[in-house]
Amino acid sequence: MGEIEWPWQYSFPPFFTLQPHAETKEKQLNAWKSLILEYYRTTKQAVVDIREIDSSPLFNNTSINRKLPSEVVLIILEELYKSGNAIPLDKSKQRWLVYWHTLEEWGEIIYNWAQENGFAGSVCTLFELTQGENTTDQEFYGLDSDVLIRSLRTLEASKKAELIIFDDNQGVKFF
Structure with missing residues (x-):
């Protein structure tokens, strides 16, 4: 902080x-x-x-x-x-x-990171995105989970990702 x-x-x-x-x-x-x-x-x-x-x-x-x-x-x-x-x-x-970026902007920032780091076609947990070792230098590191989910929903709407939420499991698959 x-x-x-x-x-x-x-x-x-x-x-x-x-x-x-x-x-x-x-x-x-x-x-x-x-x-x-x-x-x-x-x-x-x-x-x-x-x-x-x-x-x-x-x-x-x-x-x-x-x-x-x-x-x-x-x-x-x-x-x-x-x-x-x-x-x-x-x-x-x-x-x-x-949120200091619009939800669409957040979605694109996260999507671009996923593409640049070889996560296309794979699943990341929401924890990995906001707390993982691979994201410590990213602006979305530490991002509020509600903002994260809402921004990932913009990616879902544009068919760039799919949210995977069931029980205590939360992740996203990037396309």
């Missing part, structure tokens, strides 16, 4: 208050989207729980005593949903899955 480099806005108190001016608000939301994706990439996390954001250093800058309100976090997550970088995990939209 890496160390996050906070952008200058993170120490700027108005960054934690939704701006009323349309152009400023758009820039602010874009900066928050970038920060959230970078934070989740660096920390290898994937789930945002709106009910727990007060304890997250991402949404709570204690050095300037500022917190991003949950309503604003929800607006940003909705924007990430539109760009294919987040999806709600429940109907009340309290828990979200966030």
